[in-house]
Amino acid sequence: MSALLSVQGLRVEIARRGRAMTAIDDVSFEIAAGEILGVVGESGAGKSVTGTAVLGLLERPARQAGGRILFDGRRIDTLDEDAMRALRGKEIAAVFQDPLTSLDPLMTIGDQLTETIRTHLDLNPAEAVERAARLLAEVGIPAPRERLASYPHEMSGGMRQRVVLALAFSCEPRLIIADEPTTALDVSIQAQILDLLRAMCRERGTAVMLVTHDMGVIAEVADRVAVMYAGRLVEVGPTASLLAAAAHPYTRGLMASIPDLHRRDVELAQIPGSMPRPDAPVPGCAFHPRCPRALVRCASERPPTFTVGASEVACWLADPVARSAA
Amino acid sequence: MSFVLGRLGQTVLVLLVAAFVSFALFRYVGDPVNNMVGQSASLADREAMRAALGLDDAFILQFARFVGNALTGDFGMSYRFGQPVATLIAERFPATLELALISMLIATGLGVPLGVWTALHRDHWAAQALMAASLIGVALPTFLIGIALILFFSVWLGWLPSFGRGQVVAIGGWSTGLLTTSGLRALVLPAVTLGVFQLALILRLARAEMLEVMRADFIRFARARGLKPRAIQYRHALRNTLVPVVTMIGLQFGNVFAFSIIVETVFQWPGLGLLVIQAIQFADVPLLAAYLVLIALCFAVINLAVDLAYVAIDPRVRSGAGVRRTA
């Protein structure tokens, strides 16, 4: 099965005071058609930057400094802006964190829907309005036809995030980059939005890169999980096996601190210390200053990716040579 | 609708306060009787005058009479010119209003598009040159700009007149210089002089607001929706930029009136500014009081216009959600 999205050796640099810091370092992963990949990691791990790179929306001071991004077998990171724009919103859509600020406050949601639809699909205004109303109905907004004339401020946060979902699904994309789509919402509404997102994706076979802080969300909706740490992928594997038996010490620490994980910038209860920032990179394994099981070589040699069962793990403990020797 | 009514109520209140200040000025700065009958009048004459003016009546009654008279345009006689204040002002007001409006029109018409352009082309050499020029425009004193323009365009090139208003045409009591060539030519230098500072200010604010809006989440999301740059820049970013820019333009009108006094002096422009300078020199209190009320009225009208512009631009104001941004 060839992947819908294939990120290969992605490297993103951020220029700061004339120096290039590496924010994303040699990140590779794939998302199959219709698959939901959860992406987790502490604040600042590089989840949003990775998603932004896939959307082709990196902006100064950040830039892609290496690697390739393939969508449906076609390389997209080298496309010119016009070609990439035609893809954005049509094949690859996005849902961002804050529904309160994702919508233009001066435009009705109907106009925002139809402008998106008419940018990508060859429909006349009446057909676009028709489609917009249908979309609102599908995301569970009552009286959709009347709601087209509403402005964002006339709706609650949950309703607005439904509108954002309608916008994301408006042109039947094959991949959605959802960057913490429920973090800004009331806890009581988070589950509804998540269920809606999952239901719509399953129905249409839409793949999702779902960035979240919430391991509970991962357990519930993700098919596979990618764990990021300090700009690198440390473990990627099927949700079930990752939750049951994570191979990487960092992933295990994450699991142990599940209830607290959504509290940002709080040190992980089970892992003392804090993640290195891009401006102060750590040699060897980036996790070694905090790792309870660090080996001598971890401080100087960067672990490659080893295959453990169905997972990919970047940790020397997973080195088959070492394991067979032990 | 209730929003507009509320605003109207506020406007009336502001005007009443202005009227009160100007009444207090009229009543208590100097002795009105002294000013009118002169030093040589007898005590009996003075008493008769006091009674005629109603100066012995209750304070509230006097204020009510002042407002009543003001409403009919009666602000009394100018001490200095011996003419009704209303007549004097009616003669001069059109000149100042035309000067102020045209200079604001120039400043807005150039400032907003140039500010937006410099925001969208930050690295273009012309954008950087404009930013540098706008700094100079903000810093240069108005009278210096006026004198430099006169020197260049009137004295050296001889293209434009350096003083006066040119030929005016009266249309129903309003004397306009906008309908004759000489009137328009006379307007160019003063209007530009008055507008330079506003132009620079509006340009810089429009640029700053545009840059800020371009960083907003909804612009990022609009990009993620694959909208064309034109749609993002003009349909989304520009409209959001206009909300604070309109506010500032409204507020700046006050400055324009203040600076017009300088410009009218430099260009011998026969407007209210020149009249007021004379009124101040001669402590012509009725004239000053009327000027104050008139300026307050202008402010009130402009504020109302700004509020109506809000209603047109921002749906949040329309529904009274009150997320209004004020500069």
Ligand SMILES: Nc1ncnc2c1ncn2[C@@H]1O[C@H](COP(=O)(O)OP(=O)(O)OP(=O)(O)O)[C@@H](O)[C@H]1O
């Ligand atoms: N525009 C930028 N300028 C400078 N540094 C940036 C920029 N964008 C991201 N970074 C840096 O890149 C790193 C990765 O940031 P990113 O936003 O991807 O983290 P994240 O995993 O999404 O975190 P969070 O959970 O807080 O959203 C961080 O160290 C951040 O400071």
Ligand code: SF4
């Ligand atoms: S490579 Fe070493 S330091 Fe890094 S996680 Fe594995 S054991 Fe710990």
Ligand SMILES: [Mg+2]
């Ligand atoms: Mg993020």
